[in-house]
Amino acid sequence: MILDPVVIPEVMGILSEDDFYLREHAVLWRMILAVYDSTGGKAADGLLVRERLSESHRLEEIGGLDYLRQVIESVPSSHSAEFYAGIVRDKAVRRAVRQAGQELVDAAEGTNEIAAIIETASTTVTRVGQRMARISTATDLMGLLAEAYASLEKDPEYAITCSGSVSQYVRGFQSGQMIVVCGRPAHGKTALGLHLAAEGLRYWPEKRVLFFSFEMLPKDMVLRILSSETGIPFVEMNRKSLSSREMVGKEGYARILQEIECLRRWNLYFAGGVPTPVAVAGLARRMHHEAPLSAIFVDYIQRMHCAKDYNTRDREMSVISNSLKNLALELRVPVVVLAQLNRGIENRTDHRPRLSDLRESGTIEQDADVVIAVNRPDRYPGHCEDDEGVMELHVLKNRNGADGLAKVWFDGPTMAVREQSSMEEVPLGN
16 A cells, blocks of 8 residues: 555455554554545655654554564565455454354353344344445446436336325335335224235235234234225124124125135235344345245334343334344345334324324434325314325335325225225125
8 A cells, every 4th residue: 555555445445444453553554544635645655654653653653663664665566455455354354253253152151131142143243244345346327327227118126016096106115125104003004014015915926025013913914904805894804703604694704715715825924923123134034045025014113122222212213223224125125114103293283294203213214215104084083074084195205206195095894995996896894
């Protein structure tokens, strides 16, 4: 780097100050970069570096003038700079792995709960992996233009396709996106989540969707789908005496059997258990390795927690939100996260949701690519007759499109989300 400043940008894409084992080398690295920056990237020769070390009273800290001269004279040329940088980085990673291994041994031998140990292990391994992450390449505009033009010639690929009125704002969910569906309790978040999952599977049953439910049993989720698809009220679907055909009538019972045969083709998986980001990521990675997932749903984020204590709930929610966004990017699938809104919406006269109403952390808002807020005007006192059964879908954030308001119908007995035009097509009740 001192012999030829041209190699400095290349080396900076490989190394950081923390990669040096000896402290004096880390100091020398910092001084070289300081000189390089102060000269506008034109020079970082030995004389300038020596002057910077002397001015900052750090020359003796790196071993004095003799050691600086030794460093410069020990390298015959600058041609192998990238190769040498790779050696330094690899040794740094090996040291990090050894340190991580010792941390895991210490954690396993301690008194922490198993969940905390697993979370420590996951965090430690992720930290080691990040040592290899460097911004080392860039794509020129011509290449990006060609890629962008190619994408214009074909329809966008959506893992989950949105239909109906909301599609004018959000046509679908793409790989790597984090989509937040939020609302007040009992406003239909879960119903909308199931509706979105069913949208894709109904026409493309080969898709694989993983749905984490931390509030309801998988059996109840399946009964909700059956109720929505058949039009038979959920309260009747959930009775233990469903085997009695008189309950739903012969026609209703036949619809149930017919729908079960249709649902058998769906690759829809439900999971519950411990609501931690480590557990969610672990199962998702394992299933994605077996066969690629098309989408992941999490119901809902405020039910999740970390095994490690983060002192404040805001900080904990930030960790959870970041982990879900990172999971979407890592597996290259959309992650649809259900979330609760705070009570602020109930204290306003219009009851219209805002991004600031997301409970406990602004990080959810920052990490999300799309935010759809569910609002049911008929849940508030004094609503007008026209609001009965209306579900408002407020697109509050949309990185790839416009914000706006879409309206659908929510059928309470079947807990189904429907477009107005489809209400007459689906048989409701007995």
